[in-house]
Every structure is written in C-alpha cells, then in structure tokens.
Amino acid sequence: MTEPSDDATTAWARLLKAERLLLSAVERELKAAGLPPLGWYDALLELGRAPEGLRPYALEAELLLEQHNVSRLIDRMEKAGLVERRPCVEDGRGYRVALTAAGAETRARMWPVYRAAIARLVAAPLEPGEAASLARLLGRLIEAARG
Amino acid sequence: MTEPSDDATTAWARLLKAERLLLSAVERELKAAGLPPLGWYDALLELGRAPEGLRPYALEAELLLEQHNVSRLIDRMEKAGLVERRPCVEDGRGYRVALTAAGAETRARMWPVYRAAIARLVAAPLEPGEAASLARLLGRLIEAARG
DNA sequence: AAAGATTGATCAGTCAATCTTG
DNA sequence: CAAGATTGACTGATCAATCTTT
Numbered sequence A, B: 001m002t003e004p005s006d007d008a009t010t011a012w013a014r015l016l017k018a019e020r021l022l023l024s025a026v027e028r029e030l031k032a033a034g035l036p037p038l039g040w041y042d043a044l045l046e047l048g049r050a051p052e053g054l055r056p057y058a059l060e061a062e063l064l065l066e067q068h069n070v071s072r073l074i075d076r077m078e079k080a081g082l083v084e085r086r087p088c089v090e091d092g093r094g095y096r097v098a099l100t101a102a103g104a105e106t107r108a109r110m111w112p113v114y115r116a117a118i119a120r121l122v123a124a125p126l127e128p129g130e131a132a133s134l135a136r137l138l139g140r141l142i143e144a145a146r147g
Numbered sequence C: 001a002a003a004g005a006t007t008g009a010t011c012a013g014t015c016a017a018t019c020t021t022g
Numbered sequence D: 001c002a003a004g005a006t007t008g009a010c011t012g013a014t015c016a017a018t019c020t021t022t
Helices: A006-032 A038-048 A056-063 A067-079 A101-123 A130-146 B006-032 B038-048 B056-063 B067-079 B101-123 B130-146
Strands: A083-087 A095-099 B083-087 B095-099
Touching: A006 A038, A006 A101, A006 B006, A006 B101, A006 B130, A038 A056, A038 A067, A038 A083, A038 A095, A038 A101, A056 A067, A056 A095, A067 A083, A095 A101, A101 B006, A101 B130, A130 B006, A130 B101, A130 B130, B006 B038, B006 B101, B038 B056, B038 B067, B038 B083, B038 B095, B038 B101, B056 B067, B056 B095, B067 B083, B095 B101
Parallel strands: none
Antiparallel strands: A083 A095, B083 B095
C-alpha cells in the first residue's frame, strides 16, 4: 500500500503541530525562568547518569543529534561552565564529557519548570490511561522508523 | 496536580523523539528527490486553497510561524519563483501571496514523495484504527495547548 | 497607539572538508 | 582506510528595532 489512510495523514499532521505547539510553550517557560533551552536538559540528564562522563558519540546516539551538532552543543555548554571535557585514556581520538557541579545544579533548577509544563500540557488534557495509550502508539512509530 | 504521571512524561519524550525521527526521514527523502523542504509544502498547500492569495498574517496562523519567519519564507519561495507578492487594495500595509504555476507544479511533485513517506512511517506501523486513536489523542493536546 | 510587515545583527543548524588516532 | 571529532562557510531561525498604514 502506498496510499496512507486519511487517519494516518491526520495523525502525521497533528504530530507535527502538537510537537511545535508544546515544545514552543516549554521553551518559552524555560526562557522566562532564565533557564537554558530544552536540548541542554536532555544532555545534562544523560550526563548525570554517567558520573565518569560520556563520549560524544554516545551522546550523539542518545540525543539523536549529528556529530558536528554534538560538538557545538558541548562547546556552548562548556563555555557556560555546565560540562567539562576530560581526556580519555582508552582512545586518544576522543574524550569524555562530564557534568560540573554547576551543570548538575542547572539541571535541578530546570526540572520543576519542565515538570510543571508536562503536567499542564500532557497529563492534564488526557484521561487516565490515555497518556499510556499515546506513549504506546508513539513507541510503535519510533520502533518502525528505526528498524 | 503539578506532578505529571510517568506515562505523561514518557508520552512527552516519545512525542519529541517520534517527531524528530519521522520529520528527519521525510526531509531526507524530499532532499534526495531534489525537492524543497517540508515547510514549503505546507505553505504551498495553504496557498493552493486560496486562488486569490493569502495575507502573510493568515499564513502565520496556519503554519504556526512567527511574522518575521513568514516574511523570510516568502522571500525564499518568491526567489525560487513558487509564489508572488500581489498588491492588496483593501489594506495598504500588507499584500497577498499567491501561488505561481511553478509553485503548483512543485507542490504536485512533492506530494507523491510525502505521501509514500507517511504511508511507510505512520500508516504501516499501526493497526487499523490506531492511526485514528493517535490522531484523536494528539488533537486533545493541541486543543489544550491553544485554550 | 496598534497592526502588518520588514530588516540588521546574532545565534544555531547544516554541508563539506579536514585533522588525528585506531 | 575507518572512526571520532572539529572547523569554515553557508543557510535558517531568532531578537530587537524599525517602518508604514490603519
């Protein structure tokens, strides 16, 4: 079948629209609170799980970013003092990126704002169980796009 | 309630991830076919519904773009010969944007590529009826974000 | 003053080329 | 040569200021 159903086309259009609307609302709230953009949160979160630091290529896979974008994201976050580059003994080509204390602190300040936005924009509009349904359906799309 | 459920948080994370993955796949395919980015398609589609042209502020609302971004999008599309700016008798501050023949033709060439991508990325991974469920749930988020 | 639209400056993302080490 | 990472040049998005007309 090469013809998508109307339902599939509507779902696709709404996926784009919902993402834009919700993401822009979240970014607006973070900015209003004097906090960094959401992309930084994701990076800080991943790095927080690896006290010894992560290789850029590992961040690349987690964040769905390209190599040069990771490189520049790390540049900006390092400049802001939130992460640091540490030499890597096992592979001289690369290094490890690790959270600084300021990075951990910034992530901690971002979460309440982020959490409140998710509660209002995602949890509140849905009936109990619908969030799980939505997560399941989106999970199917993600799996299929990867395979 | 200010604490989102885990389901809501998962749904949010997957909304971001699914949108990124699917959109980047679609953009890749359009580019591989020598076609313009998806944002142009949306604009061409809206303009195709209004033979007499649309005011930029109307496009702004439809496409969820900001005024200055619409202004520059029109610049690029006009430069590519796909739309034209027409004087507007009823309001001297603005103008109307209208499709050219080349714009209509480009939109027609984009649709088969776009349609095939939606079929593969959205329709194929879901069971019958699931696309409708997904569309409904996303619609709820969109409504709530607007209200 | 408010609405419609544009512009210059700056910041982030992308492309292609490059550099270093495995 | 392949993998990890960076850089310069360009394109696109954003911020703040501006201009014109209502």
